Amino acid sequence: MAGHDGFEEFYGGTRHRLVTYLYAMTGDRAEAQDAAQEAYVRAWQRWPAVSGYDDPEGWLRTVAYRLCLNQWRKARNRLRAYGRHGVDLDVPPPHPGTVALIAALRQLPVGERQAITLHHLMDLPVADVAAQTGVPVNTVKTRLARGRRALAGLLDEEEYDHA
Amino acid sequence: MPDPLFRRLFAETENTAWESVHRVRSRARRRTSIGIGAVGAVVAIGLVAGGVAIGSAPSAPVAGPPLPAPSPSSPSSSPSPLPSGAPSPPPSTAPPPSWPPATPSSTPPADVTPAMMLQPSDVGAGYVPSAVGTDGDWSAEFTLGAIGCLGGSKPEAVTGRVQSLRKGPEVFVLQETTVTTPGGAAAYLADVTDRVRRCKPAPGQSVRIADTDFAGDESVLLVFHLGAGSDTKIVLAFQDDLLTEIFVKPNPSDTAIRKLGVRAVARF
Numbered sequence: 001m002a003g004h005d006g007f008e009e010f011y012g013g014t015r016h017r018l019v020t021y022l023y024a025m026t027g028d029r030a031e032a033q034d035a036a037q038e039a040y041v042r043a044w045q046r047w048p049a050v051s052g053y054d055d056p057e058g059w060l061r062t063v064a065y066r067l068c069l070n071q072w073r074k075a076r077n078r079l080r081a082y083g084r085h086g087v088d089l090d091v092p093p094p095h096p097g098t099v100a101l102i103a104a105l106r107q108l109p110v111g112e113r114q115a116i117t118l119h120h121l122m123d124l125p126v127a128d129v130a131a132q133t134g135v136p137v138n139t140v141k142t143r144l145a146r147g148r149r150a151l152a153g154l155l156d157e158e159e160y161d162h163a
Numbered sequence: 164m165p166d167p168l169f170r171r172l173f174a175e176t177e178n179t180a181w182e183s184v185h186r187v188r189s190r191a192r193r194r195t196s197i198g199i200g201a202v203g204a205v206v207a208i209g210l211v212a213g214g215v216a217i218g219s220a221p222s223a224p225v226a227g228p229p230l231p232a233p234s235p236s237s238p239s240s241s242p243s244p245l246p247s248g249a250p251s252p253p254p255s256t257a258p259p260p261s262w263p264p265a266t267p268s269s270t271p272p273a274d275v276t277p278a279m280m281l282q283p284s285d286v287g288a289g290y291v292p293s294a295v296g297t298d299g300d301w302s303a304e305f306t307l308g309a310i311g312c313l314g315g316s317k318p319e320a321v322t323g324r325v326q327s328l329r330k331g332p333e334v335f336v337l338q339e340t341t342v343t344t345p346g347g348a349a350a351y352l353a354d355v356t357d358r359v360r361r362c363k364p365a366p367g368q369s370v371r372i373a374d375t376d377f378a379g380d381e382s383v384l385l386v387f388h389l390g391a392g393s394d395t396k397i398v399l400a401f402q403d404d405l406l407t408e409i410f411v412k413p414n415p416s417d418t419a420i421r422k423l424g425v426r427a428v429a430r431f
Contacts, residue, residue: 004188007184007188008184011184011187012184015179015181016173016176016177016179019176019179020169020172020173020176023172023175023176024169024172029175029176032176033179037181037182037187040187041187041190041191042191044187044188044191045191062308062309063305063309065308065314066304066305066308066309069304069314069316069317094175095171095175097171098171098172098175101168101169101171101172102172110314110316111313114314120166120168120169121166121169121172121173131311132311133311133313133314134311134312134313134362134363134364135313151168155168
């Protein structure tokens with residue numbers, strides 16, 4: 001479709017990173033997937049503009065994370081999903097290490113969690129994390145240092161060191 | 164490659180079942196075709212409405228005073244009198260009498276009823292409740308995030324309601340009202356105000372506080388310049404632990420959206 005060139009590649013090439021980021025930020029894999037899927041619908045709607053951005057993936061991350069923050073949408077979608085599907089028994093339980101990591105991340109302040117996730121999970125340079133979160137580079141560095149210290153304390157020391 | 168600590172997270176999400184790209188397209192097209200989604204402009208992300216309202220809508224549309232025509236924003240803090248005799252307090256006075264009568268402030272309402280939301284008569288002639296609502300990408304939080312301000316989130320809601328009053332695909336008033344945990348609404352407005360003041364948006368974009376204290380216990384009018392000539396305004400106001408947020412399209416005058424804030428709080 002005219003004006004939507006490149007969307008399919010964008011969808012295929014970014015969705016795994018997006019859902020993993022949202023999972024790390026929210027601790028809820030189903031919610032992460034739901035928000036990610038919705039964000040791609042919105043990206044498609046605005047693709048002629050979004051595709052021209054310097055960082056379409058950054059835009060997508062922002063949109064998707066905002067969707068996760070919308071408590072009403074979250075509650076409504078859960079009810080809908082439950083009504084449609086009931087409880088999905090086929091999804092394997094997460095690995096205990098993942099549970100521990102998610103639990104530890106959730107104990108971090110949002111700013112630290114976001115800095116840690118964008119830098120260490122999404123591989124964004126510190127300057128890009130600063131640009132995307134709207135805080136100075138030094139603040140990002142501080143958050144990363146504090147976040148890493150906190151994670152080390154919250155996670156099993158051996159696992160953290162070996163990871 | 165992600166930090167080793169996070170590799171397991173990537174592995175666990177590797178087999179996520181995704182909708183086909185065709186399905187994504189068809190959802191987007193369907194939504195666009197009913198006039199609730201795409202704007203397609205570079206800065207549209209703070210301006211779009213989509214989704215379905217939570218809660219039932221008021222029963223019948225009632226003709227009422229029209230919204231003033233959109234005009235360039237003016238940061239005046241003196242709201243002009245409302246048409247048709249609707250209550251309008253002078254600046255910095257107590258909020259107008261509530262209708263229906265407010266519950267005692269020490270007892271937060273158990274629910275946000277349709278009567279506690281803006282009515283078509285508050286908004287203007289021709290507006291009707293619509294099943295088409297919003298997914299929240301019109302909200303102050305979304306728009307702040309979109310222009311690069313510090314992220315935050317609304318206070319935990321005990322209950323709430325979202326509604327859409329529409330006159331056409333691109334002419335509507337969106338409102339979300341929540342009952343927050345005690346003190347949550349006041350803390351949230353203070354937090355939003357702080358984040359706006361500290362925000363350093365990308366070049367060509369801006370956000371400012373155009374007015375405060377014009378409705379309820381506290382209120383704030385946020386004016387966003389999203390670039391490429393696109394502006395949007397959002398009112399946040401609370402009384403006790405009832406917090407409301409209002410967005411209007413097309414972009415209204417400051418006076419018009421402030422009046423809606425006053426009327427919204429009067430409905431509490």
